[in-house]
Amino acid sequence: MHIDNIHKPSLVLDENKCRRNIRFMAQKAMNSNVLFRPHFKTHQSATIGTWFKDEGIQAITVSSVTMASFFSIHGWHDITIAFPLNFREIDEVKKLAEKSQINLLTASYEHLEILTKKVKFDAGCFIEIDTGYKRSGVEWNDYEQLMRMIDIINKNNNLRIKGFLFHAGHTYSAQSPEEIISIYVDSLLKIKEIKKRITSPGLIFSAGDTPSCSVVEDLSGIDEIRPGNFVFYDLMQHQLGSCRKEDISLAVYCPVVDINYKRNEVLVYGGAVHLSKESITIGDNGKKIFGEVAFLAENGWVFPEERIFVKSITQEHGILSVPGKLIRKLKRGELVAVIPVHSCLTVDLLREYHTLEGRIINDLSPK
Amino acid sequence: MHIDNIHKPSLVLDENKCRRNIRFMAQKAMNSNVLFRPHFKTHQSATIGTWFKDEGIQAITVSSVTMASFFSIHGWHDITIAFPLNFREIDEVKKLAEKSQINLLTASYEHLEILTKKVKFDAGCFIEIDTGYKRSGVEWNDYEQLMRMIDIINKNNNLRIKGFLFHAGHTYSAQSPEEIISIYVDSLLKIKEIKKRITSPGLIFSAGDTPSCSVVEDLSGIDEIRPGNFVFYDLMQHQLGSCRKEDISLAVYCPVVDINYKRNEVLVYGGAVHLSKESITIGDNGKKIFGEVAFLAENGWVFPEERIFVKSITQEHGILSVPGKLIRKLKRGELVAVIPVHSCLTVDLLREYHTLEGRIINDLSPK
Structure with missing residues (x-):
């Protein structure tokens, strides 16, 4: 330079370190037999997106409809919008769903009720569960609400149930890598409990904070990971022990x-x-x-x-x-x-x- | 809308309130017989800049060379860059100084020494003094350093001394409007002390935080004010009692x-x-x-x-x-x-x- x-x-980027971070996470996911659906909200760039393609990645996560539209234009056709659908953007999502396979997120029964009325196009649907972060989503052990939600999705002609998505953002308050691991293990136990009660076949459990995905060696207890920050890391991640x-x-x-x-x-x-x-x-x-x-x-x-x-x-x-x-x-x-x-x-x-x-x-x- | x-x-803007804020501050400056040189770093917009023109404003403050270039293109030709000059941008400042009257800021004797070597064009020069905020600038009572600095500017063929500039940013930690006023009064006392020792004629004392400019009724103790945030205000200003x-x-x-x-x-x-x-x-x-x-x-x-x-x-x-x-x-x-x-x-x-x-x-x- x-x-x-x-x-x-x-902003100065060390491309070698960045590609190494991508490769490392892609390999870990492969070794754990977990789908790697990286979150693109951190880098937001079409070019850096191609570095993921170089590692064989085909499915991504974004945090906004705008970002989904952008990456759809840039050749990504399997996109999860990991933010409960903002109904004011339904028309843009509709256009988007004509070109790419889109997975939407719903975070409560009432939210889903509106979603089923608004969505007149084919889309996957994840139910957000809250495993302890307390930001958004259905409480993980509110099985009754979860089952009602799966039921209403199954009856809907446009939405296809994908599974459960959660973000264990409370790992960001962890005081040590051991505490991150213990939060991760806690999530796995909760997933097991859900699986005991909700036995529909093919449900995906999607997790995704960078601290867990970085610190945990073997991620095989879940189906899909969605870390984003790991592509660059930063001081906060270093302090947490993620990198x-x-x-x-x-x-x-x-x-x-x-x-x-x-x-x-x-x-x-x-x-x-x-x-x-x-x-x-x-x-x-x-x-x-x-x-x-x-x-x-x-x-x-x-x-x-x-x-x-x-x-x-x-x-x-x-x-x-x-x-x-x-x-x-x-x-x-x-x-x-x-x-x-x-x-x-x-x-x-x-x-x-x-x-x-x-x-x-x-x-x-x-x- | x-x-x-x-x-x-x-971002939604109530133009009436915004213009009222501009008018109020312009009037207060006029009533206090103080030059109003608003800081444009808050709104950053050429259009909103014209609302200041509507109130008769001709001189402005910005916080970066980039912003100075932008407003110069948009018809502002008396600009103070209220950030100690970043020497890496000297070429851009040179181009800018061909079109607009530019005032630079220097914050220490060593900084000024480099400045005098680098500046090969006509520019005004403010010396930043620190009246208690402790962010940048020469300590207000380091008269010896201040006099040496005035001396070196006076001997320089390109720089013209404008005066002293300070930002009483410690008003942002005030617990009450009374405390803001007491910080302002303290600045005035310090200006008096400086004036006793440094008697060069025509030196401008330029002050500029929004809390002081909003709370103090009569600003006649200083020569120029540079508030910026008042154009919109916000929760922080409301909590301080500025609006x-x-x-x-x-x-x-x-x-x-x-x-x-x-x-x-x-x-x-x-x-x-x-x-x-x-x-x-x-x-x-x-x-x-x-x-x-x-x-x-x-x-x-x-x-x-x-x-x-x-x-x-x-x-x-x-x-x-x-x-x-x-x-x-x-x-x-x-x-x-x-x-x-x-x-x-x-x-x-x-x-x-x-x-x-x-x-x-x-x-x-x-x-």
Whole structure:
């Protein structure tokens, strides 16, 4: 990449690491005999989508109808929209379903009742179950509601029951990889309980958070996985234990603007409109941080011997807190690599990747 | 506005309220005999810029070189870039300075030393001082450094000294309007002290946070104000006491997707990629919230008798916590208005306004 061409905060992608992450997850799914239906909401890009095709992937997950339409245009014809259907977009879904096999999501009996009335086209239907995250979906052990829902789908001429979908987002609050595994095992036990009561044949159980899919070695207890974030990973995933630092394939290159030697602080051009306001807390005193800094190296970035964090951000300003012996390594006008806390949100803000080889990728789904 | 055309999270702007906010601030500046140089980083739009022209505004503030170039193209020819100059963009600034009068910002003696070497074109120069926010700038009472900086600017053939610029961003941590006023008064005392020591004629003192400019009645102690957020205001400003709820001119209309009567929660399509992850804490127990809900009314939105908050958000999901007696008023497939916590970040994410009259405004500065 021509570093000289980077004048303002820019998303830099290490394609090798990214492809390695994709390959790793595809292999794990294959070894576990689980369908890999990656979530494309993290990268949102048609080009990066082709890197999944290179690994044999044919079915995907998205989080919006707009994204489904975008990837349908870009040659994906088996798409799950993993967000309870927003009825205001029914006409767009109808058009979409003419070109691609679409799976919709329903999250309650009342939602499904409306869905059955609105859907006048062929579509798969997943029922969202809540296994503990408490965001959306039918409580996993409300068997009566689940059976009524399967029943109404089975009686409908347009919808075909696909199975149960859940997102164990509570893994993001885990304090250790062991806790992630225990949440995963808990989901498996719940699936077993459901299977005891609901014996319709062919029901797919689809799970999908990146922490579980990364940490659990053998995923064979479920039928389908839908992780998304693993394609890049980020600081949050690293803190959870989902990845090593060297697996993170994305950074925001930010210009160093000014240095305050008295306070050991550095002002970079790179703020909330580049990184997002997502934060994590680190250390025993629970310090909130918005990114971690690496130095530019011949082929990407390397982490310094002591950690440097983005301690605060406003719209365009990022303030780094830099250990005394490292601050002299930073020069005004040079670039640093900032590893984002949450790559999904950072990508959505910047919407253009520079690969280390100098290629620009900006074919992202509209919002 | 044709509500029926809104299918997904959309920024809705009440033009009347917005113009009223602009007029109010322009009048206050005029009454205080202070130059009004509004910050355009909040709205970023060429069209909304013309609403300022309608009030006689000719000089503006921006936070990036990209934004300066954008507004220069759109007929603004007196622009302060209120971010210490990022030297990697010097060529773009040079081009810009050929068309518009540009004021640059410098934040330390070392930064200025580089600036004087790099700038080979005519530009105004503000020295950033830090009056207590501790983000960037020379400490206000480091008179020796300030005088050395004025000296080096005066000796330079390209830079012309404009004065001192500060941003009292610590007003955002104020607990009451009285505390905002006391921070403002403190700034005035500091300006007096500086004026005692630095007596060069014609130096402008430029201040600019929305809380101070909104709460302080008479701004005559300073020379120039640069507020930005007041054009829309938001929940954060309302909580600070900068505005009334009816002054907030912006909302995100979000589709209601599903309702959980057991938990009194509502899922809306509208998450971190629409509202941003900015939060405020409310109430005595310090509950974190990501937006507040209003109901759609004939000509905009109205707040319900009890407050409804966005209690959590992920990429596309917003979860509302709804008091029991209000939940029956919400229907799947309808829209609610979500007032953002921080309008600057929400606008930057959605980048397209729908006015209540149905006009689309999407001529925003690139990032």
